[in-house]
Amino acid sequence: MNAPNKSGWKPAMEVAEDGMHNGPATTTGNRALMLEEPLLFEIGHAETTGVDLPEIDENAPNRLGGFERSEPIGLVGLTEPETVRHYTRLSRQNYGIDLGFFPLGSCTMKHNPRLNEKLARLPGFADIHPLAPQQTVQGALQVIEELGEWLMKLTGMPGVAMSPKAGAHGELCGILAIRAAHVARGDAREVVLVPESAHGTNPATAAFAGYRVEDIPATEEGRVDVEKLKARLGPDVAGVMITNPNTCGLFEKDFRTIADAVHEAGGYVYCDGANFNAIVGRVRPGDLGVDAMHINLHKTFSTPHGGGGPGSGPVVFSEALAPFAPLPFVKKEPGSGSGSGGDSYYLVEEENREERGPSFGRMTAFHGQMGMFTRALTYMLSHGADGLKQVAEDAVLNANYILRSMEDILHAPFADSGPCMHEVLFGDRDFEGDLSTLDLAKGLIDEGFHPMTVYFPLVVHGAMLVEPTETESKANLDQFITALRSVVERAKAGDQTLRQAPYYAPRRRLDETTAARKPKLSWTEEA
Amino acid sequence: MNAPNKSGWKPAMEVAEDGMHNGPATTTGNRALMLEEPLLFEIGHAETTGVDLPEIDENAPNRLGGFERSEPIGLVGLTEPETVRHYTRLSRQNYGIDLGFFPLGSCTMKHNPRLNEKLARLPGFADIHPLAPQQTVQGALQVIEELGEWLMKLTGMPGVAMSPKAGAHGELCGILAIRAAHVARGDAREVVLVPESAHGTNPATAAFAGYRVEDIPATEEGRVDVEKLKARLGPDVAGVMITNPNTCGLFEKDFRTIADAVHEAGGYVYCDGANFNAIVGRVRPGDLGVDAMHINLHKTFSTPHGGGGPGSGPVVFSEALAPFAPLPFVKKEPGSGSGSGGDSYYLVEEENREERGPSFGRMTAFHGQMGMFTRALTYMLSHGADGLKQVAEDAVLNANYILRSMEDILHAPFADSGPCMHEVLFGDRDFEGDLSTLDLAKGLIDEGFHPMTVYFPLVVHGAMLVEPTETESKANLDQFITALRSVVERAKAGDQTLRQAPYYAPRRRLDETTAARKPKLSWTEEA
Amino acid sequence: MRYLPLTDTDRSEMLEKIGAKSIDDLFVDVPEVAQLDGPIHGLPMHAGEMSVERHMKARAAKNLAAGDAPFFLGAGAYRHHVPATVDTVIQRGEFLTAYTPYQPEIAQGTLQMLFEFQTQVARLYGCAVANASLYDGSTACWEAVAMATRVTKRKRAVLSGSLHPHYAEVVKTMAQFTGDEIADAHPAITPDVDLDGLIARIDEDTACVVVQYPDILGRVCDLSKVADAAHEKGALLVAVNTEPVALGALKSPGEMGADFVVGEGQSIGVGLQFGGPYLGLFAVRDPKHVRQMPGRLCGETVDAEGRRGFVLTLSTREQHIRREKATSNICTNSGLCALAFNVHMTLLGEKGLRELAAENHRLACRAADRLAQVPGVDVLNNSFFNEFTLMLGGKPAREIVRDLADRGVLGGVSLGRLYPGVEALEHALLVAVTEMTSEEDIETLASELETLVKETA
Amino acid sequence: MRYLPLTDTDRSEMLEKIGAKSIDDLFVDVPEVAQLDGPIHGLPMHAGEMSVERHMKARAAKNLAAGDAPFFLGAGAYRHHVPATVDTVIQRGEFLTAYTPYQPEIAQGTLQMLFEFQTQVARLYGCAVANASLYDGSTACWEAVAMATRVTKRKRAVLSGSLHPHYAEVVKTMAQFTGDEIADAHPAITPDVDLDGLIARIDEDTACVVVQYPDILGRVCDLSKVADAAHEKGALLVAVNTEPVALGALKSPGEMGADFVVGEGQSIGVGLQFGGPYLGLFAVRDPKHVRQMPGRLCGETVDAEGRRGFVLTLSTREQHIRREKATSNICTNSGLCALAFNVHMTLLGEKGLRELAAENHRLACRAADRLAQVPGVDVLNNSFFNEFTLMLGGKPAREIVRDLADRGVLGGVSLGRLYPGVEALEHALLVAVTEMTSEEDIETLASELETLVKETA
Numbered sequence A, B: 001m002n003a004p005n006k007s008g009w010k011p012a013m014e015v016a017e018d019g020m021h022n023g024p025a026t027t028t029g030n031r032a033l034m035l036e037e038p039l040l041f042e043i044g045h046a047e048t049t050g051v052d053l054p055e056i057d058e059n060a061p062n063r064l065g066g067f068e069r070s071e072p073i074g075l076v077g078l079t080e081p082e083t084v085r086h087y088t089r090l091s092r093q094n095y096g097i098d099l100g101f102f103p104l105g106s107c108t109m110k111h112n113p114r115l116n117e118k119l120a121r122l123p124g125f126a127d128i129h130p131l132a133p134q135q136t137v138q139g140a141l142q143v144i145e146e147l148g149e150w151l152m153k154l155t156g157m158p159g160v161a162m163s164p165k166a167g168a169h170g171e172l173c174g175i176l177a178i179r180a181a182h183v184a185r186g187d188a189r190e191v192v193l194v195p196e197s198a199h200g201t202n203p204a205t206a207a208f209a210g211y212r213v214e215d216i217p218a219t220e221e222g223r224v225d226v227e228k229l230k231a232r233l234g235p236d237v238a239g240v241m242i243t244n245p246n247t248c249g250l251f252e253k254d255f256r257t258i259a260d261a262v263h264e265a266g267g268y269v270y271c272d273g274a275n276f277n278a279i280v281g282r283v284r285p286g287d288l289g290v291d292a293m294h295i296n297l298h299k300t301f302s303t304p305h306g307g308g309g310p311g312s313g314p315v316v317f318s319e320a321l322a323p324f325a326p327l328p329f330v331k332k333e334p335g336s337g338s339g340s341g342g343d344s345y346y347l348v349e350e351e352n353r354e355e356r357g358p359s360f361g362r363m364t365a366f367h368g369q370m371g372m373f374t375r376a377l378t379y380m381l382s383h384g385a386d387g388l389k390q391v392a393e394d395a396v397l398n399a400n401y402i403l404r405s406m407e408d409i410l411h412a413p414f415a416d417s418g419p420c421m422h423e424v425l426f427g428d429r430d431f432e433g434d435l436s437t438l439d440l441a442k443g444l445i446d447e448g449f450h451p452m453t454v455y456f457p458l459v460v461h462g463a464m465l466v467e468p469t470e471t472e473s474k475a476n477l478d479q480f481i482t483a484l485r486s487v488v489e490r491a492k493a494g495d496q497t498l499r500q501a502p503y504y505a506p507r508r509r510l511d512e513t514t515a516a517r518k519p520k521l522s523w524t525e526e527a
Numbered sequence C, D: 001m002r003y004l005p006l007t008d009t010d011r012s013e014m015l016e017k018i019g020a021k022s023i024d025d026l027f028v029d030v031p032e033v034a035q036l037d038g039p040i041h042g043l044p045m046h047a048g049e050m051s052v053e054r055h056m057k058a059r060a061a062k063n064l065a066a067g068d069a070p071f072f073l074g075a076g077a078y079r080h081h082v083p084a085t086v087d088t089v090i091q092r093g094e095f096l097t098a099y100t101p102y103q104p105e106i107a108q109g110t111l112q113m114l115f116e117f118q119t120q121v122a123r124l125y126g127c128a129v130a131n132a133s134l135y136d137g138s139t140a141c142w143e144a145v146a147m148a149t150r151v152t153k154r155k156r157a158v159l160s161g162s163l164h165p166h167y168a169e170v171v172k173t174m175a176q177f178t179g180d181e182i183a184d185a186h187p188a189i190t191p192d193v194d195l196d197g198l199i200a201r202i203d204e205d206t207a208c209v210v211v212q213y214p215d216i217l218g219r220v221c222d223l224s225k226v227a228d229a230a231h232e233k234g235a236l237l238v239a240v241n242t243e244p245v246a247l248g249a250l251k252s253p254g255e256m257g258a259d260f261v262v263g264e265g266q267s268i269g270v271g272l273q274f275g276g277p278y279l280g281l282f283a284v285r286d287p288k289h290v291r292q293m294p295g296r297l298c299g300e301t302v303d304a305e306g307r308r309g310f311v312l313t314l315s316t317r318e319q320h321i322r323r324e325k326a327t328s329n330i331c332t333n334s335g336l337c338a339l340a341f342n343v344h345m346t347l348l349g350e351k352g353l354r355e356l357a358a359e360n361h362r363l364a365c366r367a368a369d370r371l372a373q374v375p376g377v378d379v380l381n382n383s384f385f386n387e388f389t390l391m392l393g394g395k396p397a398r399e400i401v402r403d404l405a406d407r408g409v410l411g412g413v414s415l416g417r418l419y420p421g422v423e424a425l426e427h428a429l430l431v432a433v434t435e436m437t438s439e440e441d442i443e444t445l446a447s448e449l450e451t452l453v454k455e456t457a
């Protein structure tokens, strides 16, 4: 491992005699470029606005049916200069991928290419109406169709539903298709099996679709216990929901075996594809017996997370489930073949019932996350089949590099289960006293890193799930490893300053208990 | 004056017993969101790139005349993720208007509207070639012509040159026109008179154009000494360069008298229009006897400063000087009058000599700063004649508010010279011991403000020139006044911690002496 | 490759550290059957920016952008002017590339924005609390129905006939699986909403009534009547709004007694985007319902130094804590769209939103008057905000819309497309008018309609 | 008004604090003659975003954007693909809305960027030190001539005949006023640059020789010959480059002995923009000349804690310190364009720039071969990088360019436009080809040229 600074770069902080870094208080609470910002409602006014619109003609007649507003709404406005400053300051209180390493396991915080942002904003994509006559949106329908083709080829599966709005919505789509398929053959079932290590959306989704959820136990090495799973299969089991690679960062070696057993028992196999980025371009889930899998375009295909969304969760289907896919979907009408003007595209919606087949219906008002489709397709075209394979390989390489650079001092419960995939799981077993994963996470914040995912999955004590992604340089990884090792050492030595971390963030630790006990969820003028 | 925080907002910093704010050292040198970043050359590689271009075919024949490169250039590349992070981190070490109050006197750091940025990027403006056949760029020529019309109407002057690239280039344009006019009447002169308080570009420009520069003395009250100026006029004096409003923030009451005297003596009057923002829409320099004046579009008309440029410095001319304006310029050919298709536009360049008249020639390769023209015209259209007047009034109001809120504790040498215009000048006369303007400036940095212009103009000891602009809210001004008062009090009390400020910026005070003594102006690999 | 920082030297150094001979060693756990022998067939190889840009631009060029034609489409998605500042803000890397704010100390930007957003939505809707967004209006509508069944422990939802048909479809899709009973209907082609008919359908088993305001035909109705009727039967009123700008001119649903107010926020800041991403808004009038709400909530608290700060809170409602007992399975929501809404609404403010609403209504009235003059065209509505229903003579409206498009006019949404096969609705055309609509646009639509209706009458 | 935060209440509170009755009290120093009685006449009143956008878009729509036509213009401004990242970075408010970094503690972003930029330019040019930018290539050229006269204390500058004529005009404009003597000429229409003729014009009074590389006709010449000849007479060689991409394939001017290397940087990151803002590059081979350089310089230093940092340095050369004795009057430069250059060059790196240059040259060779096949069209150049000169039969090239434009082809720059009235150059057309040029573009130009030349031959 190289030292992260082999050059003239000298970032080290000078430290006072007490080991602390000092500065005087300011009247504003600001610290140079770290600026405090009040709430909008504390600086805005009802009569202030950042737009110039015609004044209201109070005498104009209206046709509002007698329901015109009489009370103020309670909004306030800012002029444009104040608005830009308000949000610029707020933004500077955030960490993002653009700032630094963001190894949030399961979340795939990879670089968001700027070309994707640019192309998604072309008026031909951004400024078209979902119900525009289809002859005026052929290019948009073509993008949906092309992206669907890519997803089917990359997964080796014959069907795709494009409308789900995010991963959890995709899960719902897959589970509803399973349910519809069972219902169609007159064999409604009640139970869906889900591993303990699964993401919370899996059991929540199954329950929302009306299923009873039962746990699948795991083996010592962090994988599904195949024998126990097989033993549980039966006529009441509609299917399984398995994440592969799983949330411990391991490939489920026996996935094919499991799938065969589930199929044999009349069930279907749902694969949570949130971790598809570990294998994209190298392994096709269709070859493993999957019946339905959602793909988070906002993870594997790098559409930005945007501080919580939006995402996009298309679902690929096996032959068995494809007919039940939700409305609407795009179909291609091959053209006369005479050049580019050839093909045309149309939507299968409620109106063309014949083509709809046994579709279970509509999941959302329109056709899905077009803004994410354009970004994801741009990303795929940029990488190509070769680049996507390299994406998976580099992601896995980076995670293993971290695993092997840390395992000597940080508890890595599955270090002996073989290579990890795109993420690696650690635990806080060896920390001193009451120091825990939380303290380590906050210590990393001071070091300039976003912490890893903590306390998930639930199968390891003080879980720390580190997902570096492929868009990190070795120098970044090395710097992270150095910093992480130093914080781990502090945690193992019982360094109590860690309990107070972070010191340098816009806020010190926040009181979450009070927040939940006396929820204040909306601003009100102080008395 | 309201307290800046009347609300629930609680930004105050908690302070340790020694009055200092503390935190432990980090291994990375980072402090949470304040991230260190190495130089490009320390993290890039010659073989790394952030673009995907075809590989070079080494065997392809070339027609480079035998001068193909044999040595490496010495560049390094970064992939896109590294690039975005590199520059995002660097950007976060900068202060900008978007972050907070930036009262840099004479520089007019007003809000840069985002509509201007958007429209300047329309391909019809951004993606056209300066030598494109003129029938294909009629809209661009129209914008130049329209903007010129606005400038002439706003200044009340009959001629305009659009090509100057910034203020200093505009000054040169004006001075060259003066010289050309004198030469044309066979009366070349040698001296240009410039007040001591002038911006450095004024004397530098006059000298560059071959003139000898002589100082104009100022009165006690901070204005040009009219009598002394009149006394100096004579057949060797080509003209005067006067800034109005001047750099002490005062309106030159006697400008008209001066102009008349200069004209009488056969000279011309150049007005440095950098401070036009104080009077735009309210006062027309043409009414004051100006012969030439540059207008910084990057000040008055809010095109962004961009960390040092680009700017744009069109020059308006009186009848006397207009014929000498530089090439190229745009002319309008009124159309048949039948609707929009009517007017057409063309460039007067070297080729149409007849129309060129006594123009003194070309100052730059092409037609000026088109990218700034689109922004400035957008700005003017947004404000309109009424809005621009309000701009001037609010700018002047804000400056006077600061003057009257500070004069009780901070030396304001011209407080009795009448109202100030858009900026207000203070001095460090009353600071304790060796504390000076520099220390106050650095103390303001910790408070989250960009300092004012310091040590300019040269006429006041430890000058502090504060220009708030019209795009600040009263709440911002109040917060600034509170903070400034507190720092002034510290300076007057001799608070030695100010000597060490800033504490919280990305860097503590930098050693400028060593930088100049042993200049290191380019990166080299350390031995 | 431009997005992959590892060099080949890095890769071999790292493999060595790991103790692997080649990258294949790290994929040993993939069974033989699923091992591929190279890049997947049938897909292109990597490409530079220029060529990808050409590919995508060719597709964009095949679409008729709303800005390039007289444009009158609505029906749940509206074209409004979005100030340039909105896009500048949402492109700040610190907002764009952040995750859900699970580490609040370095996510105060997102959190404070969400708190402001929640406050704006709650006030606009006349409610106590709004959440931090859902996917879109239609899924918000379904979440509201689901929540109503949880709160009332009843299983029957009564949908107004003039609820957006796609919203109704989404609710019905879910109900197929959850066993809830959905009573719905088609809209009646009447100048006013038939409230009595709706009220008559509420019974003691009804969990909620779902009413759109303004409704799919653009009509405005007296929600308080429905609220009273519902409450009388122990049912809840779910009000659905697909055009938030309308609430700058109309009484809020909360004010009129709706219990849950949900809707689409796309009009403010988000844009058309062919239907997504959009912004699901969800609010409750009574704070007692907060703990049954779906989705994330941001709340105020203090840090260890006593300074105000914000956190995600009440997460025991959510899937990542509560798993199969969660109030919803939603995880990723519409965060960045919420930011766009928040920024746009901040620019508008009370004054701007009211002016915007007035301008929309003014132009819509103008358009309605002008179109009513076209022979063979009638305006159905007694009341409307910025969208109304035309009854057209001649061919079915669906075909007229296509003919208009051939003439370069995006003339509206036909009810034939929304309610395929319902003959009574075949000749109805929904026309939306916003501040973006010019007088010329209205004139063009009027004259083109005149030609088309005459031709086929 | 949307950009003005003061409310009327604020205004009256502030006037009160100031002790003024009305705003007019603050303008008392303006003499009567210049007091206006209201907003200036003949100008429109304020307008909202939408209407301003319509106004400006109408103008933009009247221009034929380079991306919408086969495009072959060069002559000092080249169309290259700018990666999307560049614009994202330069739109960061902290870069866009910063001032010249006079407070280095809170301007390290701009300063470090400038240090990197200076290093990139110096290396590209084969020089020791580059400055932080000037306005554009033409003013950089003039500054180099001015600096050469300062350094050598001689007053005569010899301009190569094939220096960009607009650059030569700028130098001559200034010389009118400074009394410097400028020797210039027109380009000779020959396959190679006439170096002997140029060298013959250098004498003992010559301060500098100015040579463009590649020259205005696209030809590449042996700068080292000129350097030797100039140095022998005690003169300096100023090399001018208008296409930095060329230096990815060609030896650098510094390597070939140029003393000052100046040029236009627009090709990297900046775009066409109808001629501005552009990016003047300025570098010196020998560090001893640093203190005579115009413009800002960024240098490395340390802060009070010993950490590396950057500052503007050697400012005693500059107008704000040295006033009439400054090395130039420049203040505002092209900072943001320097950032765009810096970012684009960082994305390219050594590998990318060389590939980009190779691709430009490959396509230019292809185009030259294809166009040479057109009857009545000859390629003049023996050597070129991405731009070459065609000799056309038929009408003057100036007219052919206009005819091509009427047919939707932006076919090149005629020498007739650049050298009006010089008959020998009337039939010459400059054609530039970059990585943006497609094979179809070349084919279109060839066939349109064929038609036009034939028609008028």
Ligand SMILES: Cc1ncc(COP(=O)(O)O)c(C=O)c1O
Pocket (backbone or CB within 6 Å): A106, A107, A166, A167, A168, A169, A199, A201, A202, A243, A247, A272, A274, A275, A296, A311, A312, A313, C330, C331, C332
């Ligand atoms: C393993 C796993 N499954 C499902 C999801 C849910 O995806 P989404 O957040 O897009 O709904 C996530 C994302 O957090 C995940 O990590």
Ligand SMILES: Cc1ncc(COP(=O)(O)O)c(C=O)c1O
Pocket (backbone or CB within 6 Å): B106, B107, B166, B167, B168, B169, B199, B201, B202, B243, B247, B272, B274, B275, B296, B311, B312, B313, D330, D331, D332
């Ligand atoms: C008073 C004054 N004059 C002239 C200038 C020079 O303008 P520019 O920097 O655009 O060359 C400035 C700007 O700094 C100035 O403040």
